[in-house]
Amino acid sequence: MTTATHPLGGPPVPVPAPGGMTAPLGPVRATFGGALRSEWTKIRSVRATFWTLVVALAATVGVSVLVSIGTVSSKSGVQDLRDGDPTSSALTGFIVGMLAMVVFGAMAITAEYGTGMIRTSFTAQPRRSTVLAAKAVVLTAVALFVGLVSSFASFLIGAQIFAGKGVHVSLGDPHVLRAVIGGGLFMAVTALLSFGLGAALRHTAGSITAGVGLMFLLPVFQSFMPGAWRDAVVRWMPLNAGGNIITTKNTEHMFTAWTGFGVFVLYAVVALGVGFWLTDRRDA
Amino acid sequence: MDGGPVIEARGLTKRYGDKKAVDDLTFTVRPGVVTGFLGPNGAGKSTTMRMILGLDAPTSGTVTVNGRPYVTAVAPMREVGALIDAKAIHGGRSAYNHLLALAQTNNLPRRRVGEVLELTGLTQVAKKRSGGFSLGMGQRLGIAAALLGDPQVLMFDEPVNGLDPDGIRWIREFMRTLAGEGRTVFVSSHLMSEMEHTADHLIVIGRGRLQADMSVKEFITRNSEQSVSVRSPEPGSLIRLLATAGARVETQRDGVLTVRGLEPARIGDLAFDAGIRVHELAPHQASLEEAFMELTRDQVEYRANSDHNELIGA
Ligand SMILES: Nc1ncnc2c1ncn2[C@@H]1O[C@H](COP(=O)(O)OP(=O)(O)OP(=O)(O)O)[C@@H](O)[C@H]1O
Ligand SMILES: [Mg+2]
DSSP states (O other): OOEEOOTTSSSOEEOOOTTOOSSOOOOOOOOHHHHHHHHHHHHHTOHHHHHHHHHHHHHHHHHHHHHHHHHHHHSOSHHHHHHSOHHHHHTTTHHHHHHHHHHHHHHHHHHHHHHSHHHHHHHHOOOHHHHHHHHHHHHHHHHHHHHHHHHHHHHHHHHHHHHTTTOOOOTTSTTHHHHHHHHHHHHHHHHHHHHHHHHHHOOHHHHHHHHHIIIIIGGGGGGGSOHHHHHHHGGGSHHHHHHGGGOSSOOTTSOOHHHHHHHHHHHHHHHHHHHHHHHHHSOO | OOOOOSEEEEEEEEEETTEEEEEEEEEEEOTTSEEEEEOOTTSSHHHHHHHHTTSSOOSEEEEEETTBOGGGOSSHHHHEEEESOTTOSOTTSBHHHHHHHHHHHTTOOTHHHHHHHHHTTOGGGTTSBGGGOOHHHHHHHHHHHHHTTOOSEEEEESTTTTOOHHHHHHHHHHHHHHHHTTOEEEEEESOHHHHHHHOSEEEEEETTEEEEEEEHHHHHHHHOOEEEEEEOSOHHHHHHHHHHTTOEEEEOTTSOEEEESSOHHHHHHHHHHHTOOOSEEEEEEOOHHHHHHHHHHHHHHHHHHHHHHHHHHO
16 A cells, blocks of 8 residues: 555545445444534534633623622621622623633534534434433533533532621522522523523524523513512513522512523523424424 | 435425426436536526435425435434535534534544545644635635535535645545445536546536436547538539538638538548638537537526516516
8 A cells, every 4th residue: 555645635544445434334323422522522612602602601701799898898788798798799701701602502503504514413313312412411411510610610609709798698598599590500501491492593693682682672672561460470581580590589579489490491491492303393 | 235216305395486497307416426417507406415414305206315305314314414505504613513513413433524634735734723724725615514424325415616636636526436435426517628538428407407417437439429621712602512421511700611411521522522611621620619519508598588587577
């Protein structure tokens, strides 16, 4: 076997027989496990993904710390701080980190449509719901991990800041552990919601706009609503509903932590349902 | 391999809006030979290939691979390897990771990635971002992906587009070797000249409709009627003379006569006997490209016409 410069340019090549097999392939199957491994390889092998997650983490922790510092310096007395919700203050950064999660969730699918890679993916595994489900599982796991790290870091640093003012909060206090773990869950479900929108809309910019609109712009309208309406409607907005999970005290007119989060999960389920349904019946 | 059809399309039709991209196509593709899928731009080649792979759903009709719809394959990559669009990869991912992610979907062994990289000569650049690849290297990566599952069927959509002559020859020989191993090779092109040396069998489409389905040899015999270009200062008398002798004569714009149905020597003798001066007498073998254009010309004319009508209608 000789090597020669390759006619298509690039490095020199040996010229073996086209099959190029060193040993015959045994019987193989395309399985869900295979799809999971494939999606994990995809997600870890693009640098942009990594940086999006770093931004999510840095923004969450950074803003949380700033808000904690702001809170302790603006409130006059220790009692004032205790009457507030130190845990919730220490987790405020999630509002910002969530933006990066919207990008992460949408890009997991829209990047494949943008490059045309989706056709290669659906050729290798023509059962499209298998591909989407595997993506969703990997994406949720990664978002949950980043969310939990962000959440615990934000809370632990925030608790130190509050402790400096003599206000002590710990993971053992009522509802605190739920709120901190809730931060991770909130991020994971946000990524899933955005992934569903991405699967339905296929375009990166459109999906991110839709995700940001649904999460962050919708609440802006509440200021234009008549009071009675507002109290009835506002709690149903995705960010308001989901956000209850990172508080330890119930806010007026809002759902309780788990009910609110359940509503948020419903939004994600609907988005995913539409995304899966459209993906299955459309031409790729 | 029993030689039976591997890809089988029946009444395959695809409509986009009120436009028929593929119109009632029925054909089969057999193993052990290279089957060329030929048609001018917009004829519906890519659409047909996407339907074979289940990427686009037919409006009506069916297409099967090894007797069943491709989407029901247990190990899709073992059955079909396809190069649809070499640029359709995430540029930020290395060639190695791109191939690994594909191999994993079908639980193919990891060593297979190294093998196809070796095979297409990409081993040295395997860890580089594929976004930086040249056109030719991108094409090689697409071929590497198609070969991952060591499939029985290979489908290439315009694999030599944008490649230089050496690259074209490499791919051509590659496809011939794959077919020689008993595989089914289905390759599209809009150039007859390309298929002439690559394909054994031809499926020609124009405007989504089947125009020809025959061996390349048969296509050549059928379509390479000889003609003779004749220049004469007395074209009128010559035309009458040749027509009487049973030839079909056409006058070209520059006054040259195109004569079909008579040998050059016979034309010369006839003219000499009748005392008609001939200044030029040149036999002319119609190229396959011309035959192919001829075959799909009606379709193109129809298109020009319908566009015109739409303009008037608007
Ligand atoms: N997704 C789509 N939506 C609307 N029209 C389409 C779509 N895909 C293809 N078409 C139209 O269908 C026809 C056939 O296109 P197709 O790409 O299959 O042709 P082709 O033979 O591959 O052409 P080419 O040689 O240019 O690649 C064209 O007129 C094209 O404009
Ligand atoms: Mg095409």
